[in-house]
Amino acid sequence: MADKLKITLVKSPIGAIPKQKATVQALGLKKIRQSVELPNNGTTKGMIQRVNHLVKVEEI
Structure with a gap:
């Protein structure tokens, strides 16, 4: 199991519901094709789900 996850925003959250927009922002993503590395834990996995x-999610 990987220690970190690389999360990349591939689609705009403009048409998404407000909770989904807030989740994208909480992950630290602001622009399309921007990537962040976050720990592989239950909190992060729940936000990704x-x-x-x-x-798009990749294990590092």
Whole structure:
């Protein structure tokens, strides 16, 4: 199991519901194709699951 996850925003959250927009912002993503590295834990996985149609996830 990887220690970190690389999360990339691949679709705009403009048409998403407000909770999904807030989740994308809480992940630290602001622009399309921007990537962040976050720890691989339950909190991060839960946030990714909420916006899985907007992001791409890779294990590092």
